[in-house]
Amino acid sequence: MDQVRVGIAGAGGMGRSHAQCLARLDGASVVGAADPYAASLEKLKAGGHMTNDAVYCASLNELLQAASLDALIIAAPDDLHLELIETAMQAGVHILCEKPIVHNRSGLDRLARLVAGYDKTFQVGLESRHLPVHKAIRRTLDDGALGQPRLLWCKEFRGPFLEKPGNWILNQARTGGTFVEKMCHYFDLLTWFAGARPVKVMASAAQDVLFDLYGATPDIIDNGIVLIEYGNGARATVMVCMFMPAGPSLELGILGDKGRLESVDPFVHSAFEFWSVDGQTHESRTEAPPDDVHRTSHAGGVFYEDAAFIEAIRNGTPGYPGFAIARDSVLVGLAAEESARNGGAAVRIEP
Ligand SMILES: NC(=O)c1ccc[n+]([C@@H]2O[C@H](COP(=O)([O-])OP(=O)(O)OC[C@H]3O[C@@H](n4cnc5c(N)ncnc54)[C@H](O)[C@@H]3O)[C@@H](O)[C@H]2O)c1
Numbered sequence: 001m002d003q004v005r006v007g008i009a010g011a012g013g014m015g016r017s018h019a020q021c022l023a024r025l026d027g028a029s030v031v032g033a034a035d036p037y038a039a040s041l042e043k044l045k046a047g048g049h050m051t052n053d054a055v056y057c058a059s060l061n062e063l064l065q066a067a068s069l070d071a072l073i074i075a076a077p078d079d080l081h082l083e084l085i086e087t088a089m090q091a092g093v094h095i096l097c098e099k100p101i102v103h104n105r106s107g108l109d110r111l112a113r114l115v116a117g118y119d120k121t122f123q124v125g126l127e128s129r130h131l132p133v134h135k136a137i138r139r140t141l142d143d144g145a146l147g148q149p150r151l152l153w154c155k156e157f158r159g160p161f162l163e164k165p166g167n168w169i170l171n172q173a174r175t176g177g178t179f180v181e182k183m184c185h186y187f188d189l190l191t192w193f194a195g196a197r198p199v200k201v202m203a204s205a206a207q208d209v210l211f212d213l214y215g216a217t218p219d220i221i222d223n224g225i226v227l228i229e230y231g232n233g234a235r236a237t238v239m240v241c242m243f244m245p246a247g248p249s250l251e252l253g254i255l256g257d258k259g260r261l262e263s264v265d266p267f268v269h270s271a272f273e274f275w276s277v278d279g280q281t282h283e284s285r286t287e288a289p290p291d292d293v294h295r296t297s298h299a300g301g302v303f304y305e306d307a308a309f310i311e312a313i314r315n316g317t318p319g320y321p322g323f324a325i326a327r328d329s330v331l332v333g334l335a336a337e338e339s340a341r342n343g344g345a346a347v348r349i350e351p
Pocket residue numbers: 009010011012013014015034035036037040059060074075076077078080098099100125126127164165181298
Protein backbone atom coordinates (compact mmCIF):
# COMPACT_ATOMS: atom_id res chain seq x y z
CA MET A 1 0.00 0.00 0.00
CA ASP A 2 1.64 3.22 -1.16
CA GLN A 3 -0.47 5.82 0.59
CA VAL A 4 -3.08 4.84 3.21
CA ARG A 5 -6.28 6.43 1.90
CA VAL A 6 -8.18 7.75 4.89
CA GLY A 7 -11.74 9.06 5.16
CA ILE A 8 -13.24 11.04 8.01
CA ALA A 9 -16.76 10.57 9.36
CA GLY A 10 -17.58 13.71 11.34
CA ALA A 11 -15.86 16.87 10.11
CA GLY A 12 -16.23 18.86 13.33
CA GLY A 13 -13.46 19.96 15.66
CA MET A 14 -11.90 16.54 16.10
CA GLY A 15 -12.32 15.41 12.50
CA ARG A 16 -10.46 18.53 11.41
CA SER A 17 -7.72 17.86 13.98
CA HIS A 18 -7.19 14.39 12.53
CA ALA A 19 -7.06 15.78 8.98
CA GLN A 20 -4.39 18.27 10.06
CA CYS A 21 -2.31 15.55 11.74
CA LEU A 22 -2.70 12.96 8.97
CA ALA A 23 -1.61 15.50 6.37
CA ARG A 24 1.73 15.76 8.20
CA LEU A 25 2.36 12.03 7.81
CA ASP A 26 4.20 10.79 4.73
CA GLY A 27 2.22 7.61 4.35
CA ALA A 28 -1.36 8.87 4.59
CA SER A 29 -3.76 11.01 2.55
CA VAL A 30 -7.20 12.19 3.61
CA VAL A 31 -9.29 11.58 0.52
CA GLY A 32 -12.84 12.15 1.69
CA ALA A 33 -15.19 13.13 4.46
CA ALA A 34 -18.79 12.56 5.49
CA ASP A 35 -20.86 14.96 7.56
CA PRO A 36 -24.54 15.91 7.29
CA TYR A 37 -23.66 19.44 8.40
CA ALA A 38 -22.36 21.27 5.32
CA ALA A 39 -20.66 23.98 7.38
CA SER A 40 -18.37 21.37 8.99
CA LEU A 41 -17.39 20.00 5.56
CA GLU A 42 -16.66 23.52 4.34
CA LYS A 43 -14.40 24.21 7.33
CA LEU A 44 -12.60 20.91 6.77
CA LYS A 45 -12.02 21.74 3.10
CA ALA A 46 -10.86 25.27 3.97
CA GLY A 47 -8.28 23.79 6.36
CA GLY A 48 -6.24 22.70 3.33
CA HIS A 49 -5.32 19.25 4.68
CA MET A 50 -7.40 17.15 2.29
CA THR A 51 -6.20 15.93 -1.11
CA ASN A 52 -7.16 18.12 -4.08
CA ASP A 53 -9.56 15.49 -5.41
CA ALA A 54 -11.11 14.68 -2.01
CA VAL A 55 -14.84 13.95 -1.95
CA TYR A 56 -17.28 15.51 0.52
CA CYS A 57 -20.50 13.64 1.31
CA ALA A 58 -23.51 14.01 3.59
CA SER A 59 -23.31 10.43 4.92
CA LEU A 60 -20.79 7.65 5.47
CA ASN A 61 -22.63 5.37 3.04
CA GLU A 62 -22.24 7.98 0.28
CA LEU A 63 -18.56 8.43 1.14
CA LEU A 64 -17.92 4.69 0.94
CA GLN A 65 -19.56 4.66 -2.52
CA ALA A 66 -17.70 7.74 -3.74
CA ALA A 67 -14.16 7.00 -2.54
CA SER A 68 -11.98 3.95 -2.27
CA LEU A 69 -10.90 4.03 1.40
CA ASP A 70 -8.35 1.93 3.27
CA ALA A 71 -9.20 3.48 6.63
CA LEU A 72 -11.79 5.58 8.39
CA ILE A 73 -11.55 7.97 11.33
CA ILE A 74 -14.85 8.31 13.17
CA ALA A 75 -15.19 11.68 14.88
CA ALA A 76 -18.95 12.06 15.05
CA PRO A 77 -21.03 12.58 18.22
CA ASP A 78 -20.69 9.76 20.77
CA ASP A 79 -24.14 8.21 20.24
CA LEU A 80 -23.39 7.69 16.53
CA HIS A 81 -20.09 5.83 16.96
CA LEU A 82 -21.61 2.34 17.05
CA GLU A 83 -23.68 2.61 13.86
CA LEU A 84 -20.77 4.25 12.01
CA ILE A 85 -18.41 1.49 13.18
CA GLU A 86 -20.87 -1.13 11.93
CA THR A 87 -21.08 0.57 8.53
CA ALA A 88 -17.28 0.87 8.35
CA MET A 89 -16.86 -2.80 9.29
CA GLN A 90 -19.24 -3.84 6.51
CA ALA A 91 -16.94 -1.96 4.12
CA GLY A 92 -13.89 -3.72 5.59
CA VAL A 93 -11.81 -0.61 6.33
CA HIS A 94 -9.34 -0.06 9.16
CA ILE A 95 -11.00 2.00 11.91
CA LEU A 96 -9.91 4.62 14.40
CA CYS A 97 -12.95 5.71 16.40
CA GLU A 98 -12.91 8.60 18.84
CA LYS A 99 -13.51 8.17 22.56
CA PRO A 100 -15.78 7.37 24.30
CA ILE A 101 -15.92 4.35 22.04
CA VAL A 102 -19.62 3.98 22.90
CA HIS A 103 -21.62 5.61 25.68
CA ASN A 104 -23.66 2.80 27.25
CA ARG A 105 -23.38 -0.83 28.37
CA SER A 106 -25.51 -2.30 25.60
CA GLY A 107 -23.23 -0.59 23.08
CA LEU A 108 -20.16 -2.05 24.78
CA ASP A 109 -21.64 -5.55 24.63
CA ARG A 110 -22.57 -5.25 20.97
CA LEU A 111 -19.18 -3.79 20.06
CA ALA A 112 -17.32 -6.52 21.94
CA ARG A 113 -18.93 -9.08 19.62
CA LEU A 114 -18.24 -7.02 16.50
CA VAL A 115 -14.60 -6.31 17.35
CA ALA A 116 -13.93 -9.97 18.24
CA GLY A 117 -14.70 -10.97 14.67
CA TYR A 118 -12.93 -8.09 12.93
CA ASP A 119 -9.48 -8.69 11.47
CA LYS A 120 -8.60 -5.11 10.47
CA THR A 121 -6.84 -2.52 12.65
CA PHE A 122 -9.28 -1.18 15.25
CA GLN A 123 -8.04 1.68 17.41
CA VAL A 124 -9.74 4.01 19.88
CA GLY A 125 -8.97 7.72 20.15
CA LEU A 126 -7.60 7.76 23.68
CA GLU A 127 -4.77 9.95 22.49
CA SER A 128 -3.46 10.69 25.99
CA ARG A 129 -1.64 7.34 25.86
CA HIS A 130 0.39 8.61 22.91
CA LEU A 131 1.55 11.86 24.53
CA PRO A 132 5.34 11.67 25.12
CA VAL A 133 5.13 12.98 28.70
CA HIS A 134 2.54 10.37 29.65
CA LYS A 135 4.68 7.65 28.07
CA ALA A 136 7.64 8.96 30.11
CA ILE A 137 5.53 8.68 33.28
CA ARG A 138 4.65 5.10 32.39
CA ARG A 139 8.37 4.34 31.75
CA THR A 140 9.25 5.80 35.17
CA LEU A 141 6.74 3.41 36.70
CA ASP A 142 8.14 0.52 34.66
CA ASP A 143 11.65 1.36 35.87
CA GLY A 144 10.44 0.81 39.44
CA ALA A 145 11.29 4.34 40.61
CA LEU A 146 7.96 4.74 42.40
CA GLY A 147 7.62 1.17 43.57
CA GLN A 148 4.09 -0.12 43.78
CA PRO A 149 1.53 2.65 42.97
CA ARG A 150 -0.71 3.16 46.00
CA LEU A 151 -2.50 6.49 45.56
CA LEU A 152 -3.21 8.22 42.28
CA TRP A 153 -5.08 11.43 41.58
CA CYS A 154 -6.27 13.62 38.78
CA LYS A 155 -8.00 17.00 38.80
CA GLU A 156 -9.45 18.61 35.73
CA PHE A 157 -10.81 22.11 36.38
CA ARG A 158 -11.87 23.70 33.13
CA GLY A 159 -14.49 25.77 31.38
CA PRO A 160 -17.68 24.38 29.82
CA PHE A 161 -17.64 22.23 26.70
CA LEU A 162 -17.28 24.28 23.52
CA GLU A 163 -20.33 24.94 21.38
CA LYS A 164 -21.05 22.12 18.88
CA PRO A 165 -23.50 21.68 16.01
CA GLY A 166 -26.71 20.68 17.81
CA ASN A 167 -24.88 20.86 21.17
CA TRP A 168 -25.09 17.08 21.50
CA ILE A 169 -22.26 17.19 24.05
CA LEU A 170 -24.48 18.86 26.67
CA ASN A 171 -26.92 15.96 26.58
CA GLN A 172 -26.66 13.01 28.99
CA ALA A 173 -28.53 10.59 26.74
CA ARG A 174 -26.25 11.32 23.75
CA THR A 175 -22.93 11.08 25.63
CA GLY A 176 -23.38 9.00 28.78
CA GLY A 177 -22.66 12.16 30.81
CA THR A 178 -19.56 14.09 31.80
CA PHE A 179 -17.81 11.13 33.46
CA VAL A 180 -18.16 9.05 30.30
CA GLU A 181 -17.70 11.72 27.64
CA LYS A 182 -14.88 13.75 29.18
CA MET A 183 -13.36 11.84 32.03
CA CYS A 184 -12.89 8.55 30.15
CA HIS A 185 -9.48 9.98 29.15
CA TYR A 186 -8.35 10.31 32.76
CA PHE A 187 -9.97 7.10 33.95
CA ASP A 188 -7.92 5.44 31.24
CA LEU A 189 -4.66 7.18 32.17
CA LEU A 190 -5.13 6.27 35.83
CA THR A 191 -5.84 2.63 34.98
CA TRP A 192 -2.66 2.60 32.86
CA PHE A 193 -0.60 4.20 35.62
CA ALA A 194 -2.13 2.06 38.40
CA GLY A 195 -1.13 -1.05 36.46
CA ALA A 196 -4.33 -2.96 37.19
CA ARG A 197 -7.97 -2.98 36.14
CA PRO A 198 -10.49 -0.93 38.13
CA VAL A 199 -12.73 -3.02 40.38
CA LYS A 200 -14.91 -0.56 42.37
CA VAL A 201 -16.11 3.03 41.85
CA MET A 202 -17.84 5.56 44.13
CA ALA A 203 -18.80 9.10 43.18
CA SER A 204 -20.38 12.27 44.48
CA ALA A 205 -21.34 14.79 41.81
CA ALA A 206 -24.02 17.18 40.67
CA GLN A 207 -25.14 19.74 38.13
CA ASP A 208 -24.91 22.91 40.23
CA VAL A 209 -23.95 25.79 37.93
CA LEU A 210 -24.28 25.19 34.18
CA PHE A 211 -27.97 25.17 33.26
CA ASP A 212 -27.95 27.39 30.18
CA LEU A 213 -25.24 27.29 27.49
CA TYR A 214 -25.33 28.43 23.85
CA GLY A 215 -29.13 28.61 24.02
CA ALA A 216 -29.27 24.92 25.02
CA THR A 217 -30.17 23.34 28.35
CA PRO A 218 -27.41 20.99 29.58
CA ASP A 219 -28.48 18.06 31.77
CA ILE A 220 -24.99 16.82 32.70
CA ILE A 221 -22.86 16.86 35.86
CA ASP A 222 -20.71 20.00 36.11
CA ASN A 223 -18.63 19.10 39.18
CA GLY A 224 -17.83 15.94 41.08
CA ILE A 225 -15.40 13.59 42.80
CA VAL A 226 -14.79 9.93 41.95
CA LEU A 227 -13.01 7.28 44.02
CA ILE A 228 -11.66 4.22 42.21
CA GLU A 229 -10.16 1.00 43.60
CA TYR A 230 -7.94 -1.20 41.42
CA GLY A 231 -7.33 -4.92 41.43
CA ASN A 232 -3.79 -4.50 42.84
CA GLY A 233 -4.95 -2.43 45.85
CA ALA A 234 -4.11 0.99 44.38
CA ARG A 235 -6.67 3.78 44.84
CA ALA A 236 -7.39 6.91 42.82
CA THR A 237 -9.44 10.06 43.15
CA VAL A 238 -10.62 12.12 40.22
CA MET A 239 -12.09 15.61 40.57
CA VAL A 240 -13.76 17.43 37.71
CA CYS A 241 -15.15 20.93 37.45
CA MET A 242 -16.65 22.23 34.20
CA PHE A 243 -17.12 25.88 35.25
CA MET A 244 -13.59 26.87 36.34
CA PRO A 245 -11.33 27.87 33.43
CA ALA A 246 -9.04 29.88 35.74
CA GLY A 247 -5.77 28.43 37.01
CA PRO A 248 -4.10 25.12 36.09
CA SER A 249 -6.39 22.85 34.13
CA LEU A 250 -5.04 19.36 34.74
CA GLU A 251 -3.10 17.88 37.63
CA LEU A 252 -1.94 14.27 37.81
CA GLY A 253 -0.17 12.50 40.64
CA ILE A 254 1.04 9.04 41.59
CA LEU A 255 2.35 8.02 44.97
CA GLY A 256 4.11 4.69 45.35
CA ASP A 257 5.99 3.07 48.22
CA LYS A 258 9.35 4.29 46.79
CA GLY A 259 8.49 7.74 45.46
CA ARG A 260 6.05 10.34 44.30
CA LEU A 261 5.36 11.87 40.89
CA GLU A 262 3.30 14.94 40.00
CA SER A 263 2.50 16.76 36.78
CA VAL A 264 0.69 20.07 36.37
CA ASP A 265 -0.78 20.73 32.95
CA PRO A 266 1.21 18.00 31.15
CA PHE A 267 -0.35 18.99 27.83
CA VAL A 268 1.14 22.47 28.26
CA HIS A 269 4.47 21.86 29.99
CA SER A 270 5.27 18.25 28.91
CA ALA A 271 6.92 17.78 32.32
CA PHE A 272 6.59 16.06 35.67
CA GLU A 273 8.40 16.12 39.02
CA PHE A 274 9.66 13.08 40.84
CA TRP A 275 10.69 12.68 44.49
CA SER A 276 12.14 9.51 46.01
CA VAL A 277 10.64 8.56 49.36
CA ASP A 278 14.02 8.94 51.13
CA GLY A 279 14.30 12.60 50.03
CA GLN A 280 17.58 11.90 48.17
CA THR A 281 16.16 12.57 44.70
CA HIS A 282 13.99 15.42 43.43
CA GLU A 283 14.01 15.80 39.67
CA SER A 284 11.99 17.65 37.09
CA ARG A 285 11.76 15.67 33.86
CA THR A 286 10.57 17.01 30.51
CA GLU A 287 9.48 14.94 27.53
CA ALA A 288 8.21 17.35 24.91
CA PRO A 289 7.37 16.83 21.25
CA PRO A 290 9.05 19.12 18.70
CA ASP A 291 7.44 22.60 18.76
CA ASP A 292 5.63 22.17 15.45
CA VAL A 293 4.08 18.89 16.65
CA HIS A 294 3.29 20.38 20.08
CA ARG A 295 1.23 23.04 18.32
CA THR A 296 -1.05 20.42 16.72
CA SER A 297 -4.18 19.03 18.39
CA HIS A 298 -3.87 18.00 22.05
CA ALA A 299 -0.19 18.99 22.24
CA GLY A 300 0.76 16.39 19.64
CA GLY A 301 -1.25 13.53 21.16
CA VAL A 302 -3.49 13.25 18.09
CA PHE A 303 -0.48 13.39 15.72
CA TYR A 304 1.24 10.49 17.51
CA GLU A 305 -2.06 8.61 17.72
CA ASP A 306 -2.63 8.97 13.98
CA ALA A 307 0.97 7.98 13.26
CA ALA A 308 0.47 4.83 15.37
CA PHE A 309 -2.77 4.06 13.51
CA ILE A 310 -1.11 4.30 10.08
CA GLU A 311 1.83 2.20 11.29
CA ALA A 312 -0.52 -0.47 12.68
CA ILE A 313 -2.32 -0.61 9.32
CA ARG A 314 1.00 -1.03 7.47
CA ASN A 315 2.18 -3.71 9.92
CA GLY A 316 -1.16 -5.53 9.98
CA THR A 317 -1.41 -5.19 13.76
CA PRO A 318 -4.32 -4.31 16.04
CA GLY A 319 -4.59 -0.63 16.95
CA TYR A 320 -3.42 0.71 20.28
CA PRO A 321 -5.25 1.35 22.46
CA GLY A 322 -7.88 -1.13 21.38
CA PHE A 323 -11.36 -2.07 22.49
CA ALA A 324 -10.56 -3.73 25.85
CA ILE A 325 -8.74 -0.65 27.14
CA ALA A 326 -11.43 1.69 25.85
CA ARG A 327 -14.13 -0.49 27.42
CA ASP A 328 -12.60 -0.08 30.88
CA SER A 329 -12.49 3.69 30.49
CA VAL A 330 -16.19 3.73 29.65
CA LEU A 331 -17.11 1.23 32.39
CA VAL A 332 -15.51 3.49 35.04
CA GLY A 333 -17.37 6.49 33.61
CA LEU A 334 -20.70 4.65 33.59
CA ALA A 335 -20.07 3.38 37.15
CA ALA A 336 -19.26 6.92 38.34
CA GLU A 337 -22.45 8.27 36.76
CA GLU A 338 -24.45 5.46 38.40
CA SER A 339 -22.83 5.93 41.81
CA ALA A 340 -23.38 9.71 41.74
CA ARG A 341 -27.07 9.16 40.96
CA ASN A 342 -27.34 6.71 43.88
CA GLY A 343 -25.86 8.80 46.67
CA GLY A 344 -22.30 7.52 46.26
CA ALA A 345 -23.11 3.80 46.49
CA ALA A 346 -20.19 1.60 45.41
CA VAL A 347 -20.49 0.17 41.89
CA ARG A 348 -18.46 -2.92 40.99
CA ILE A 349 -16.77 -3.01 37.58
CA GLU A 350 -17.70 -6.15 35.71
CA PRO A 351 -14.81 -8.41 34.69
N1 LIG B 1 -9.64 12.53 21.74
C1 LIG B 1 -9.98 13.70 22.23
O1 LIG B 1 -9.26 14.27 23.01
C2 LIG B 1 -11.27 14.32 21.78
C3 LIG B 1 -11.45 15.70 21.86
C4 LIG B 1 -12.67 16.23 21.42
C5 LIG B 1 -13.66 15.39 20.93
N2 LIG B 1 -13.45 14.05 20.90
C6 LIG B 1 -14.49 13.13 20.41
O2 LIG B 1 -14.60 13.28 19.01
C7 LIG B 1 -15.98 13.13 18.63
C8 LIG B 1 -16.41 14.40 17.90
O3 LIG B 1 -16.26 15.51 18.76
P1 LIG B 1 -16.11 16.99 18.19
O4 LIG B 1 -15.63 17.81 19.31
O5 LIG B 1 -15.36 16.99 16.93
O6 LIG B 1 -17.63 17.32 17.90
P2 LIG B 1 -18.25 18.29 16.78
O7 LIG B 1 -19.67 18.46 17.15
O8 LIG B 1 -17.36 19.48 16.63
O9 LIG B 1 -18.13 17.44 15.43
C9 LIG B 1 -18.94 16.32 15.19
C10 LIG B 1 -19.33 16.37 13.72
O10 LIG B 1 -20.00 15.14 13.43
C11 LIG B 1 -21.02 15.46 12.51
N3 LIG B 1 -22.01 14.39 12.39
C12 LIG B 1 -23.23 14.29 12.97
N4 LIG B 1 -23.84 13.17 12.56
C13 LIG B 1 -22.99 12.54 11.71
C14 LIG B 1 -23.06 11.35 10.95
N5 LIG B 1 -24.14 10.55 11.00
N6 LIG B 1 -22.02 11.02 10.17
C15 LIG B 1 -20.93 11.81 10.11
N7 LIG B 1 -20.80 12.96 10.80
C16 LIG B 1 -21.82 13.31 11.60
C17 LIG B 1 -21.58 16.78 13.02
O11 LIG B 1 -22.35 17.46 12.04
C18 LIG B 1 -20.30 17.52 13.39
O12 LIG B 1 -19.79 18.28 12.32
C19 LIG B 1 -16.75 12.86 19.91
O13 LIG B 1 -16.89 11.48 20.10
C20 LIG B 1 -15.85 13.43 20.99
O14 LIG B 1 -15.99 12.81 22.24
C21 LIG B 1 -12.27 13.51 21.28
